Amino acid sequence: MLQFLKFVLATLVGLFLFFIVSFFILVGIGSALSSEDEVVIKDNSVLKLDLDRPIKEVGVENPFAELSLPFAGNDETIGLKDIREAITRAGKDDHIQGIYLKTQDPGAGWASLEEIRNELLEFKKSKKFIYTYGEYYSEKGYYLASLADKIYLNPAGLMEWNGLSAEYEFYKGTFDKLDIKPLIFRVGEFKSAVESFSRKDMSEASKQQSIELLDALYGNYIANVSKSRNIPASELRGLADSLAVTNPASAEKYKLVTHAGYYDELETAMKKELKVDTDEDIEFVGLSKYLKGKHPSEDGDFNKRVAVIVAEGEIVSGEGSDGTIGSDKFVKELKKIRENDKIKAVVLRINSPGGSALASDVMWREIQLTTKKKPVIASMSDVAASGGYYMAMGCDKIVAQPNTITGSIGIFAMLFNLENFLDNKLGITFDGVKTNPHADWPTLTREMTDFEKDKIQKSVNEGYANFTSKAAQGRKMSVEKLRSLASGRVWSGVEAKSNGLVDVLGGLDEAIKLAANAAKLKEGDYRVRFYPEKKNPLQEFVSKMAGNSEDQIMARQLGELAPHVKMYRKLLNMEGLQARMPFGLDIR
Structure with missing residues (x-):
């Protein structure tokens, strides 16, 4: 009887704790959803664009990221549409004086970066500033950072400036070890999607098209960076070929960054630009918060x-x-x-x-x-x-x-013959009957x-x-x-x-x-x-x-x-x- 009462009491305590935790979770959800209310953008604000996260065409806001809830996670996919819209609005918004760009290694493809870059170039016509700071810059990150008015790189940081590369994985060796035989059916020597399963390296046709593709993308990259930094394209290519940019000091020497400096030094420079006292905080506004602010109604x-x-x-x-x-x-x-x-x-x-x-x-x-x-x-x-x-x-x-x-x-089209794998590795064999010669095809x-x-x-x-x-x-x-x-x-x-x-x-x-x-x-x-x-x-x-x-x-x-x-x-x-x-x- 005593044991039974213990179980009943433990169950009641468990239920009580469950309801308490559920209550606080619901309060958190309510708080997050109430953040949909219109936000007031203060004067002398700076739009903070943190692009070091996955970027897709249309993003999804995670309203629970800041609530430390067990299911929330802290990841958020941001939308290219939202980024472009915020930059466009900021250029016309008298409350926004500039953009602080975080772009160490953005999770976007090259064409998406091109869209963002073009939007930032349009923003610069407003005569407002763009500052950026990074502990390191990947080539993708620097593609956006290169147009900033001031580019800070942490003195102990890193910068990638060695050209573009593309690497493929090949699984034929794995299939050989497993006695799995890929069956490949294709049209066109350049249709190299199947090579990962039928070869251990790239075919000559695949290498040819990959090199030409990389050269075209890199040519566009170098041309735009050259224009933004006012450095000849030939010099930029030479720096990559010789691995001359190995640390922040060399990046500053060759004018790829404006400062090898710390974040607090960036803040000091930004406060000076904003005419803010050194003991005051900068009024940053993030992407999702800014888009909830009051903006002119849509025309049309x-x-x-x-x-x-x-x-x-x-x-x-x-x-x-x-x-x-x-x-x-x-x-x-x-x-x-x-x-x-x-x-x-x-x-x-x-x-x-x-x-x-x-x-x-x-x-x-x-x-x-x-x-x-x-x-x-x-x-x-x-x-x-x-x-x-x-x-x-x-x-x-x-x-x-x-x-x-x-x-x-x-x-x-691609199929796999698993007969030897199933027999030799797992001991599984097959037998059967059929009404027609090819009734089990494809198999x-x-x-x-x-x-x-x-x-x-x-x-x-x-x-x-x-x-x-x-x-x-x-x-x-x-x-x-x-x-x-x-x-x-x-x-x-x-x-x-x-x-x-x-x-x-x-x-x-x-x-x-x-x-x-x-x-x-x-x-x-x-x-x-x-x-x-x-x-x-x-x-x-x-x-x-x-x-x-x-x-x-x-x-x-x-x-x-x-x-x-x-x-x-x-x-x-x-x-x-x-x-x-x-x-x-x-x-x-």
């Missing part, structure tokens, strides 16, 4: 809209999930936009390496139907390659940044015949013919000319503009202007709306509780092994023909 007629539909991630069939482009979900969204008479034009904002060829074709068809009712302009972000280009080629015009990665027009548990393999290759060839003929139709060039640019080859935006795969070099703003002009909308006479709409903080909270932050959890738990596990899961999810660019292309 609500009944005349340009819709920007964001397509970001790998392309898959069905509804998809966060971080992917699901063809069913995309089709529903685009159909609603097409049938909405208030929307006069559409900009398709693409940031995708491709994926399912079937899903890409399904979306291409819906884009084509939309072009018959209203103008559709493609705006390429960091990457719009293979399946991403498949989407773009259905639009009326294509806009890309000079450092966008695009092209990769090609198709492949992973036996060697396919040459006839069966030829059938798959024929399907890949037909997919390639379909892709290239539609691309030629969209680009208004002969199939022969288009195929000379295809074969899976990857191009920079500059190269794609030169060879006709892209119409205009520019960012999202240029694409919106083109769409508005095509719809005969005058400047200031329309509004811009993004679709799908940004998640609100409560939705993000529910998503986190439902496990949608799986990649972040995996990264924390597995560390350096996380990318390999992620690659394995990608292979499991690949179905049918694939229109995607090389796996794991990370240019740094």
